[in-house]
Amino acid sequence: DIVMTQSPDSLAVSLGERATINCKSSQSVLYSSNNKNFLAWYQQKPGQRPKLLFYWASTRESGVPDRFSGSGSGTDFTLTISSLQAEDVAVYYCHQYYSSPFSFGPGTKVDIK
Amino acid sequence: EVQLVESGGGLVQPGGSLRVSCTASGFTFSNYWMTWVRQAPGKGLEWVANIKYDGTEKDYVDSMKGRFTISRDNAKNSLYLQMSSLRAEDTAVYYCARVAAIGADYSKYRWFDSWGQGTLVTVSS
Numbered sequence: 001d002i003v004m005t006q007s008p009d010s011l012a013v014s015l016g017e018r019a020t021i022n023c024k025s026s027q028s029v030l031y032s033s034n035n036k037n038f039l040a041w042y043q044q045k046p047g048q049r050p051k052l053l054f055y056w057a058s059t060r061e062s063g064v065p066d067r068f069s070g071s072g073s074g075t076d077f078t079l080t081i082s083s084l085q086a087e088d089v090a091v092y093y094c095h096q097y098y099s100s101p102f103s104f105g106p107g108t109k110v111d112i113k
Numbered sequence: 114e115v116q117l118v119e120s121g122g123g124l125v126q127p128g129g130s131l132r133v134s135c136t137a138s139g140f141t142f143s144n145y146w147m148t149w150v151r152q153a154p155g156k157g158l159e160w161v162a163n164i165k166y167d168g169t170e171k172d173y174v175d176s177m178k179g180r181f182t183i184s185r186d187n188a189k190n191s192l193y194l195q196m197s198s199l200r201a202e203d204t205a206v207y208y209c210a211r212v213a214a215i216g217a218d219y220s221k222y223r224w225f226d227s228w229g230q231g232t233l234v235t236v237s238s
Contacts, residue, residue: 040224055224101174104158
């Protein structure tokens with residue numbers, strides 16, 4: 001089974017500053033036949049359902065602001081918010097869909113400093 | 114617009130059973146893999162199970178195999194999760210979600226692109 005870890009557990013960033021969240025998988029989620037990373041990112045605001053942000057590690061879902069970016073390959077991935085806005089306060093989860101059982105990271109809580 | 118609406122949550126005693134449902138609209142339900150994900154209070158997301166578009170293939174996380182059964186009724190655009198031998202640690206919000214497709218390529222190895230609002234299952238005496 002693939003275990004997902006995230007760091008930090010939480011972070012507080014000033015408005016307009018950069019927030020960086022790391023995600024690591026216990027084994028590679030890069031599928032060699034199509035050279036794609038089977039990794040997604042979700043945002044979950046308080047009291048709401050999760051919302052898809054990225055798939056294939058770096059493909060932004062329609063409607064997601066471009067201050068959000070996803071990067072990484074293999075086992076190490078990063079979600080970056082280039083200029084934090086108040087509406088970005090949420091918990092962010094990475095998710096591997098490379099192999100069953102599919103799994104999520106434990107989440108990273110982002111707050112305003 | 115894709116809509117997923119869960120129902121059937123509630124309070125159930127330890128050892129009891131419950132079936133939660135998810136009604137889909139706004140897309141051709143019978144084309145898509147579907148999945149259940151749960152979230153215990155104050156905790157993270159945990160994948161539970163998924164089911165192929167025609168119901169012929171099902172996958173479960175090991176800890177729920179034998180206790181939980183995923184099923185679907187494409188004529189009713191509905192997804193189900195039958196839960197039995199429930200324990201306190203099964204207390205969670207249960208979300209249904211659609212597994213994304215790429216054009217006409219429907220695979221279970223995809224992200225979850227639409228989620229319902231969730232239904233709360235509480236296991237307590």
